[in-house]
Amino acid sequence: MQSQQAIQPHQPQPQPPTQLTTTSPFSIRSYSRLLTYEIARILHRLGADVRIYNPLGLPIKDDTSHTHAKVIELRELSRWSDGHFWVCPEQHGTITAVFKNQIDWIPLSTGSVRPTQGRTLGLAMVSGGSQSFNTVNSLRVLGR
Numbered sequence: 474m475q476s477q478q479a480i481q482p483h484q485p486q487p488q489p490p491t492q493l494t495t496t497s498p499f500s501i502r503s504y505s506r507l508l509t510y511e512i513a514r515i516l517h518r519l520g521a522d523v524r525i526y527n528p529l530g531l532p533i534k535d536d537t538s539h540t541h542a543k544v545i546e547l548r549e550l551s552r553w554s555d556g557h558f559w560v561c562p563e564q565h566g567t568i569t570a571v572f573k574n575q576i577d578w579i580p581l582s583t584g585s586v587r588p589t590q591g592r593t594l595g596l597a598m599v600s601g602g603s604q605s606f607n608t609v610n611s612l613r614v615l616g617r
Contacts, residue, residue, distance in 0.1 A: 492521045492593075493554035495547075497528070497562060504599045509560045512597065516558070526550055526575075534577040542574045544578050551579050556593030559616070563600045563608040568615075576615050589616045 494516075496509040509547035513523040531543040538544060551557070561572040579588045594616040 486571055489520050489522045489526070490493050490555045490593075491553055492523045492556050492558055493526060494523060494558040494560065495526045495528070495572075495575055496560040501509050503562075505562045508597055509558075511515045512558055512560065512595070519605045520539050524550055528571060528575050531571075531574060531578065534574055535545070547575060547578055548580070551588050556595070557589060557616075558595035558597070559612050560597045560599070561608055561612060563598055563605065566605060566607050568608050573615075 494509050494513050496505045497503070509525060513525055516523045526547055528543065528547070531547065532538045532541050544571075559572070559576075561568045561596070581587065596609050596612045596616070598612070600608075
């Protein structure tokens with residue numbers, strides 16, 4: 474007679490994993506925004522604490538705006554999170570300049586640790602009908 478182990482219900486973690494989702498600035502009807510909200514909804518249902526960063530108002534990367542409120546918000550959310558989920562539309566066969574600007578504002582390293590090192594990184598793109606994965610490939614390279 475084989476012994477059967479009872480399936481134990483999932484034990485909630487003492488502290489839920491934290492996820493930062495980022496996308497291009499939200500417009501009234503944006504498929505990137507809709508996809509970002511759907512990803513955040515799924516992550517939340519899986520038990521994660523999710524924050525969505527809206528880059529509207531984020532200055533273009535330079536060497537003088539490090540104290541800008543949107544830069545500080547992005548960096549604090551990046552440090553807070555256990556993982557990132559990047560959602561980007563494809564424009565002219567690659568990521569948008571606005572999305573790349575967000576990534577440029579996240580420091581390449583704090584100490585000797587890259588912002589995505591040791592964290593989960595999810596990637597998604599919204600494509601206007603082409604069968605290209607250029608955007609996901611670009612995001613993958615940036616996230617290494």
